[in-house]
Amino acid sequence: MDDTQIGGTSGKFPVTRWSVILAVRSQDSAERARALDLLVAGYWKPVYKYIRLRWGKSGEDAKDLTQEFFTRLIEKKILESYDPARARLRTYLRTCVDGLVMNQDRAEHRLKRGGDAPHHSLDFAAADGELTRLEPAAPAEMDQFFEKEWARSVFSVAVEKLRAECAARGKSTHFRIFELYDLLDTLADGPDRRPSYEDLARQFGIAVTDVTNFLAYARREFRRITLDFLRQITGSEEEFRREAQALLGAARE
Amino acid sequence: MSWLSDGAVQRLRRAAEAPDLSGTRYRLLERLGRGGMGVVFLADDLTLDRRVALKVLDLPDDSGELSARLLREAHILARLEHPGIVPIHDAGTLADGRVFYAMKYVEGNRLEAHAAALASLPDRLRVFQKICDAVAFAHSRGVLHRDLKPDNIMVGHFGEVLVLDWGVAKILRDRSPESGSVIGTPFAPAENAPITAHGTVLGTPGYMSPEQARGDSAHIDQRSDVYAMGALLRLLLTSRSPEVVASDGTGTPPALSAVCFKAMAPEPAGRYASVVEMAADVTRFLQGVALVAYPDNLFRKAGRFLDRHKTAVLLVLAYLVTRVLLIILARR
Numbered sequence: 246m247d248d249t250q251i252g253g254t255s256g257k258f259p260v261t262r263w264s265v266i267l268a269v270r271s272q273d274s275a276e277r278a279r280a281l282d283l284l285v286a287g288y289w290k291p292v293y294k295y296i297r298l299r300w301g302k303s304g305e306d307a308k309d310l311t312q313e314f315f316t317r318l319i320e321k322k323i324l325e326s327y328d329p330a331r332a333r334l335r336t337y338l339r340t341c342v343d344g345l346v347m348n349q350d351r352a353e354h355r356l357k358r359g360g361d362a363p364h365h366s367l368d369f370a371a372a373d374g375e376l377t378r379l380e381p382a383a384p385a386e387m388d389q390f391f392e393k394e395w396a397r398s399v400f401s402v403a404v405e406k407l408r409a410e411c412a413a414r415g416k417s418t419h420f421r422i423f424e425l426y427d428l429l430d431t432l433a434d435g436p437d438r439r440p441s442y443e444d445l446a447r448q449f450g451i452a453v454t455d456v457t458n459f460l461a462y463a464r465r466e467f468r469r470i471t472l473d474f475l476r477q478i479t480g481s482e483e484e485f486r487r488e489a490q491a492l493l494g495a496a497r498e
Numbered sequence: 499m500s501w502l503s504d505g506a507v508q509r510l511r512r513a514a515e516a517p518d519l520s521g522t523r524y525r526l527l528e529r530l531g532r533g534g535m536g537v538v539f540l541a542d543d544l545t546l547d548r549r550v551a552l553k554v555l556d557l558p559d560d561s562g563e564l565s566a567r568l569l570r571e572a573h574i575l576a577r578l579e580h581p582g583i584v585p586i587h588d589a590g591t592l593a594d595g596r597v598f599y600a601m602k603y604v605e606g607n608r609l610e611a612h613a614a615a616l617a618s619l620p621d622r623l624r625v626f627q628k629i630c631d632a633v634a635f636a637h638s639r640g641v642l643h644r645d646l647k648p649d650n651i652m653v654g655h656f657g658e659v660l661v662l663d664w665g666v667a668k669i670l671r672d673r674s675p676e677s678g679s680v681i682g683t684p685f686a687p688a689e690n691a692p693i694t695a696h697g698t699v700l701g702t703p704g705y706m707s708p709e710q711a712r713g714d715s716a717h718i719d720q721r722s723d724v725y726a727m728g729a730l731l732r733l734l735l736t737s738r739s740p741e742v743v744a745s746d747g748t749g750t751p752p753a754l755s756a757v758c759f760k761a762m763a764p765e766p767a768g769r770y771a772s773v774v775e776m777a778a779d780v781t782r783f784l785q786g787v788a789l790v791a792y793p794d795n796l797f798r799k800a801g802r803f804l805d806r807h808k809t810a811v812l813l814v815l816a817y818l819v820t821r822v823l824l825i826i827l828a829r830r
Binding site for chain 2: 371374375378393396397400401404427428429457458461464465467468469471472486489490492493
């Protein structure tokens with residue numbers, strides 16, 4: 246299972262709009278497991294990259310600490326002491342990561358954990374590959390680094406969810422146009438070489454107005470999926486709105 | 499999962515924020531900025547072939563509360579037809595479910611940038627009087643702005659002054675005294691929204707009256723806007739570029755400082771009772787007569803008399819000096 250299966254294509258987004266904060270406190274173990282899935286989907290890459298860069302951990306240590314962190318979230322009931330009125334969930338989790346790393350005796354920890362602890366299937370190789378593409382962050386900029394990686398992670402989950410939904414609805418062309426127009430340099434990994442609407446119309450044998458409509462559809466759905474996911478991984482409605490403004494409005498603020 | 503580059507993340511931010519204008523008469527051009535609970539975009543109105551500014555709710559709104567507030571703002575703008583208040587053209591709901599309204603696109607500068615380049619004091623005061631006219635008009639229609647600040651004042655290329663962003667305006671009464679038209683009734687539940695809503699602090703530090711800062715909504719009236727007008731006047735008097743200061747060379751006249759102090763009195767009772775009264779004091783200053791905020795005494799009267807009749811006084815003085823010299827010479 247690669248990371249695309251975590252929360253994204255698995256269809257495990259709760260149908261209700263309970264935030265993870267409520268879900269992890271649920272008596273229902275299935276509900277708690279789904280909440281953890283959401284948290285892992287949204288946060289595991291930022292957490293892993295943060296541990297690598299902020300704490301200078303090796304890949305192996307960072308993998309162990311990342312696994313340990315998400316296991317503890319549930320086992321140690323870390324989220325029970327979270328108060329949405331006092332901090333954003335994102336900030337709280339990063340502080341918890343700092344605490345975990347500072348207090349952890351890695352060798353002892355690995356011995357203690359043994360083989361019974363649940364493991365999340367995370368694509369650490371992909372995360373390591375991403376790390377090599379990132380600009381090095383100064384220690385003083387770690388807060389911004391974590392926020393930036395969190396945004397990247399949220400959008401990645403939303404893109405994969407959109408891909409799956411479009412495929413299920415027979416709208417793969419919509420997604421493909423969205424991918425070529427809005428995500429192109431994720432494929433080309435170079436300067437912006439986005440095609441024009443006319444190029445896309447020719448490529449798919451459709452009218453330019455169809456390109457406009459397909460793109461509008463995909464973007465509308467992308468926005469909806471992103472906000473749905475964001476609502477679930479934030480601690481309160483107030484925090485959700487602040488995070489949404491920060492996530493979407495940061496393009497030009 | 500595909501790697502999202504920084505460039506792709508930025509495009510996705512914009513894609514998710516941009517309004518879905520499909521099915522409307524508008525074509526998106528660019529993002530202009532954020533105002534209150536909405537984001538403002540520049541768009542082409544394809545039907546009338548003109549540019550408009552679209553203010554679009556920037557968040558999902560399951561409860562409908564934010565949509566009601568944005569529509570209420572649109573409704574207030576529609577009722578406040580005045581040359582100093584930005585006119586609204588259209589309002590509705592987009593395909594993505596977000597509420598929007600279209601208004602005149604004003605090209606120009608925000609107040610602070612405009613003021614910095616204005617050389618003469620009378621020019622600054624004329625800009626201030628135009629702001630007073632718009633705010634006083636709104637007050638006469640029972641509407642308080644509650645967030646007057648330089649960012650919400652636009653000065654166009656032809657000197658037109660427009661008060662923007664009525665998103666947190668408060669409606670004091672339902673009916674206009676003159677037209678009898680109903681203001682805000684369709685959106686009554688959201689009319690007098692709480693002092694803070696969804697993280698939006700109502701007002702801006704430096705321009706917000708003490709009663710607003712306390713959240714004392716029961717005691718907010720037009721004197722709260724008077725307080726903000728005092729802060730705007732202070733900005734107009736002090737926000738000058740070094741070049742302008744060098745060419746002007748004068749400081750703020752004490753009479754105008756007194757106007758600012760009176761407008762910004764900590765207690766509403768100490769302020770001007772209305773923006774009209776405040777504007778009248780500024781007019782008195784321009785006319786060289788006594789101000790309510792700066793009452794006359796003998797020295798001020800003499801000073802103003804000298805200011806007003808400088809030439810005549812100099813001529814009389816020259817005459818008297820000449821006479822005295824002639825008398826002295828004649829005695830020798």
